[in-house]
Structures are given as structure tokens and as C-alpha cells.
Amino acid sequence: MSTQDKVAIVTGAAAVLGSAIVRAFVQAGMQVVAVDIDIARGEALAAELGPRCRFAACDIASDAALDALVAEALQDAGRIDFVVNNAVVYGDAGMSATRGEWLHALDVNLVSGAMLVQKTADALAVHGGAVVNMGSVGGKFGAAGRALYPAAKAAILQLTRNQAASLAPRGVRVNSVSPGWTWSDALSRMAGNDRALADRIAAPMHPLGRAGDADDVARVVLFLCSDAARFVTGADIPVDGGFSMLGPDQGRSARDWFGAALPE
């Protein structure tokens, strides 16, 4: 397997989605540096996964912390092959957000990942590595009441193309993955931890008929890092059960809509 003994840095690794990516990477034979500010969950993940996973308590919004993270990874493992920018803050006051809230959201959700790529680019170029940035269906469509998160997620898709173009000459691939609604802490909170309810509400928006699983996303992130994707760069892969292929007509023709609305 092309990922055996490769070294990955995964941010936002303590929560459900990030930890699924870390698990998939460890199962694929990688050494993973699992990065988060949630120390309790990060340490629990590392304890569960054993020596192939090292937890690094690191605030990605700090350049000094990122410098130390990269230096330690290189000292410990001697190489960095993959970076997965997955960490996020969801706080979003939409049109009422203050400048400070805007800057914090953009800092964690966009700029910090860009800084991590900048700081790892030389190491990634040594063996022809890969970056995966986490997008979202939230960055592709209008939604009332939100602004900060979707703006950052939309920007990540463009940043991915620019990073891919900049790093292609050095043999480093950069892609993004855009999940739909995925069973995670946020979705579980909204659904009162009722997975069947989440699937029922998600089904009309996700033609495959359910919310995503963290592992659905992790498999595609792993694919993008593996040699199976060796000629893929600057791409966004939706992992959304078909959410983003639909328009406002929800995949039904005008004939269907009129047929349903008008009496026989």
C-alpha cells in the first residue's frame, strides 16, 4: 500500500470526523500526528490507537505552535508526507458578526491551514506528498443566518486550486473534500443523538438517503493521499451522497413539480 509508513499531520483530530481520518490512516500503515486543542479527547485517541498515533496539543492559530509541531514531527519521524486541514470552529453570528469574530473564524478555518501548508511544503516535496483541505456543502450554497463558516469553506476550495498550482512543480498534490451532513458532534447534538432522525431529515437533501458517516469522508481523504490518486490535484471531491448535484428543484423536473401541484 502506497501509504505504508508514511507520516501524516491531521488537524482537528480529536472530534468524530478527524479521529475517523486518523483511524483510517493508522489502519493504512501510516504514522499520524493527531493535532487538536482538545487534550482529553486527543490523548484518548492516541491511547486507543497505540504507537502509530501521537497526539500533539497545538493551537493551529499560533505560528509558534505550528513551527514547533512541524519541527517535532520531522525530529520524531524524519519526514512529513501528508497534511489534512480538518480543524474548524463553527461559531457564526452571520450578518451580526463582529470584525473580531470574522477574523477568528477565518484564522482557524482558512488561514491556519494555509500556514501549515506553507510550513510543511519543503518536507512534503521531498517524497511527493499530498494535502487534503476540508471543504463543505456549506461553502457552496446560500444559507440564511450564516456567513463566517461558509465564506471560509468557499475560500478553501479556491485556496486548494492555488496551492495545487503552486506546489505541482514540486510534486505535491493538493485537493479538497466537501462532505455533506456528516454524523459528528454537531449533527448528533442537533438530532438529540438520534441517528435515525438525522437520516430522516437528511434524506431529501442527500439522494443516497441518509447523512454521511465520518468513515465515508475518511475513506476519500485516504484515497486522495494514496497513489491511487497520484494524478489528481486541484480537485474537490464531494462526499455528500449527491447533495451538491441537486439544484433547488431537488432533482425533479418542472413537469413533476406541476404534476404534484395541480389537480388531476
Ligand SMILES: NC(=O)c1ccc[n+]([C@@H]2O[C@H](COP(=O)([O-])OP(=O)(O)OC[C@H]3O[C@@H](n4cnc5c(N)ncnc54)[C@H](O)[C@@H]3O)[C@@H](O)[C@H]2O)c1
Ligand atoms: N460535521 C459535518 O456535518 C460536516 C459537514 C461538512 C464539512 N465538515 C468539515 O469537517 C471538518 C470537521 O468537522 P467536525 O464536524 O468534526 O467539527 P468539530 O467541531 O466536531 O471538530 C473540530 C475539531 O477542531 C478542533 N479545533 C478547533 N479549533 C482548533 C485550533 N485552533 N487548533 C487545533 N484544533 C482546533 C476542535 O477542538 C475539534 O476537535 C471541518 O473542517 C468541517 O468544516 C463537517
